[in-house]
Amino acid sequence: MSAVISANGLSKRYKTTLALDQVSFQIERGRIVGLIGPNGAGKTTALKAILGLTDFSGELNVLGYDPRKQRDKLMGEVCFIADVAVLPRWIRVCEVVDFVANVHPRFDRAKCEAFLARTKLQPAQRVRQMSKGMIVQLHLALVMAIDAKLLILDEPTLGLDILYRKQFYQSLLEDYFDENKTIIVTTHQVEEVEHILTDLMFIRDGKIVLDADMDAVGERYIEVMVNSDKADAARALKPLDERQVFGKSIFLFDGVGRAQLEVLGETRRPSISDLFVATMKGTYA
Amino acid sequence: MKTFYWLVKREFWEHRGGFLWAPVITGGIFVLLNLMGIVTGEVLGASHGFRMNVFGGGSDMSRLVTALDQQSMNTVGAGLDLVMYSSTMIIGIVLGFVVFFYCLGALYDDRRDRSILFWKSLPVSDTATVLSKVAAATVVAPFITVVVGALTGLLMLLTFAIALSLHGVSVWHLLSLSHPLRVIANLIGSIPLYVLWALPAVGWLMLCSAWARSKPFLWAVAWPVGVGIVIGWFNLLGTVNVSNSWYWREVVARMLGSVFPGGWLREVHGIGGNNPAELLSSLGVLHTYSVMGSLNLWIGVAAAVAMLAGAIWFRRWRDDS
16 A cells, blocks of 8 residues: 555534544555645644644554554654744754764764855754754754655744745755655745645544645636636636636636637646635635 | 653753752752852962961971871871762752652642653553652662762862862862762762652642642642641640641651652661761761661652552543643
């Protein structure tokens, strides 16, 4: 079985809200999955369940382990970067490298030092003296030196400037990712991950509302730019969304044949952010 | 085992200030105050024309030293040993405070600043994490205290020796009456007693540290004190018959105060003596290890094991980051 994660009927209830509602999905090896959803949709809860950081009901299998019972073993093969604030502020670069090198069996010290050599980080520097971007560089150097099967990124580039953000994803793709690894990433900066994702999952109110690979998304969702004279014909095909640009209407269709749409106007693949906005309409209403 | 070593080392890195610098600075201040005392004595002595022949007669104390009989020599030796103990005792009080607040923060601070998410992203069990913190509090911290305390004590003896030799007194013979190795052996030998005695307090403080969503200090103090007040109230009403003083002494004091070293001595019979030598030998490990036979100690250890198990459970499942 090549599924890295398989979840079945995953539910998690906080006092008043249902953070995950009977969620089921599978994630295969060698994929980069974007888990996208509005604030409070249950993304972080889902990741926490995968990491064994929270209790839940339902079945969940991560790399053959039950995260509730075999967390210690699981963490030998899973890496995790939450948003930038989680490296302890008192620790020095050399200390954290020493520590991880000695407690993590899959850590490659030389690799980590090679990554660090490309940055401005000094061995004696403490995390509290670093900028947010430098902290992420350090964390990424640590994580990329670990030969893990699954990497989980929860808003990894939150609050970083564009140089650090680009560099972050570029390093991941060039120096880390291969067909034996799987990456799950949640982010609000959808445009930046759009081109690296192989799979897309939308989550809303604790439910998975879209779970498809990018090719399928491209086939299923089509955007058409329609002149006003054909707008009514387009509306008759029940578009997901409609917006106006330069006197033309852009319609987003779900599962309507491409040939049928090409008659109306110029078709293209929608951006994930447009798709996201259309899918999540009314979330905060 | 290697992981455990590095976990303890990490605690030392994080708390170098409390574990290392607090004892060193306390020891330094202790030596400094004594030096100031000596200098004051010298200056006042010189300005008032006193000489060091306070013992009368001779121009130096060497005659006095040679005149000591066996009994007095023991007393002098014991006095010198006490000087060595005294520095460790003072640093030991600091140790109590350091360990108290270390335990309160050990499982709380990283939840507050969310760095727990980083520690939890490593393949380390929560049991190992909690136990490494217990080891740091009950073994590493007191060991450093003993080493710094013993070095401070030796430094004190040397200081006295040098000060006196400036007056032409040969005190090296006097110093040879002291037993620094025995003192150090006794202090190191007391560490296992400290571990066992401090465990209930360490367990309680860490349980609060792992459980509290905020303000672990308030919870750690409020619970035992609150229960004590309720017991006192019921006693006033005459409805229950739980001894108030027993509760405060055996529960509250043990839950909060046992991190201060030496508390186990109250469980040892026959502490004291007619002279310093007898007192010291009653404080020696050969005698104080009789506390191992005290049921009190082991009840405390059992309670500590239960509380630490609770702390590990909360560490595993507390979900508020």
